[in-house]
Amino acid sequence: MKADNPLAEVFERNSNYWEHKKVLLCGQIPSLQLLNSLIKTEKAYVITDNYPIAQGMSAMMGIKLGNSDFEVASKRHVSVIFSDYGDERIKGHLEAVDTIVLFLNKTKSLSQKILHCLMPYINPQVQILLMGANAIGGKSGDSLVKDVAQVFKVDTARKCTVFAANLNEGAQFKDSKALSDVKFGGLTLKQNHGLFSQGELDRGTHLLLNAMHRDLSGMDKVADAKELEDLSNADLKSLPTPKDHAAHYVLDLGCGSGIIGLSLAARGYKNVICSDISATALNCTAANAKLNGLDLKVLASDMLPKADDLERASINVPGGRFNIIATNPPFHQGINRTTAQTINMIAQAKESLTSDGVLYLVGNTALHYEEPLNEAFDNVEIIAATTKFTVFKAWNN
Structure with missing residues (x-):
């Protein structure tokens, strides 16, 4: 063959x-x-x-x-x-x-x-x-x-x-240079080689975090990123939270070092699941949860997890549906650029959300995710944008 x-x-x-x-x-x-x-x-x-x-x-x-x-x-x-x-x-x-x-x-x-x-x-x-x-x-x-x-x-x-x-006799391979920690909202996160945006918080995720946490706090809508409050040095635990938020089920999709899921856990969300295709990402996320004294679960999954994936991992998510899905999805496979997986995820996301569930997604502005989002959801709102990145909030009636 x-x-x-x-x-x-x-x-x-x-x-x-x-x-x-x-x-x-x-x-x-x-x-x-x-x-x-x-x-x-x-x-x-x-x-x-x-x-x-x-x-x-x-x-x-x-x-x-x-x-x-x-x-x-x-x-x-x-x-x-x-x-x-x-x-x-x-x-x-x-x-x-x-x-x-x-x-x-x-x-x-x-x-x-x-x-x-x-x-x-x-x-x-x-x-x-x-x-x-x-x-x-x-x-x-x-x-x-x-x-x-x-x-x-x-x-x-x-x-x-x-x-x-x-x-050679006695040969030893050197380890890669240690990466800098990432800090946000009172959290400290260790990084690992092989993860996206190594040793720093990438601008897209930073924009998503600021916009999402502002939105979850019920603050006034602001699309202009320049007007967004930077929560990097804020205490996430002090931010106002939605009613009954602790009972919500949250998915950090493509978690990397876990910053999105951990920031939500820091605000009191009790049912946070971080998924990724990378064992290194899952391992790093679990270690960062322990480092910050937070509780969450990690799950190996290729994009949206199915209900039986969650059950097999002994993770209880009723019907496999989440109240919040938050993601900075990848658009590279190796050296190739592709949005096919993300567009497919957007089309299927409704089946992984509760009836009142919300998808928060940040993407490179040039990728035009607004088109597939508008096809899949009743409501799509831009909650932050720069010339390079756009943060979307999508939900159904």
């Missing part, structure tokens, strides 16, 4: 490095189809931070993956592990391997962090293959290991590059 992705094809071209061996695949896994190739291995592990990849591969194995921040699916000699690479629970599911295949991420610091986190599982004789599309730095992939290994370029094809590395 011909590979469905250039990088997957390059992986197949270099089967002599992993066939009939114990192999670990990690990084930005390019295709579900790689699972079929692992039949040729003696033992194979796939560690991925990406829930759709883990979920898809597990389904191909006939296993339904759970929705926590750490999940394992195993069949015969193949194991798929959905996890943050720094999660110590990996230890119980991984043995020494002959070959590590690292599919490079577009963020070099994340690839560096993965190697550092895997160091406890790497034996001195392991061979490391670095595979990446040239568009995300594949040509310079050797820079990750050249200080601690003998590195050789072994393939260039389909605008991809492959390096093979043999570790």
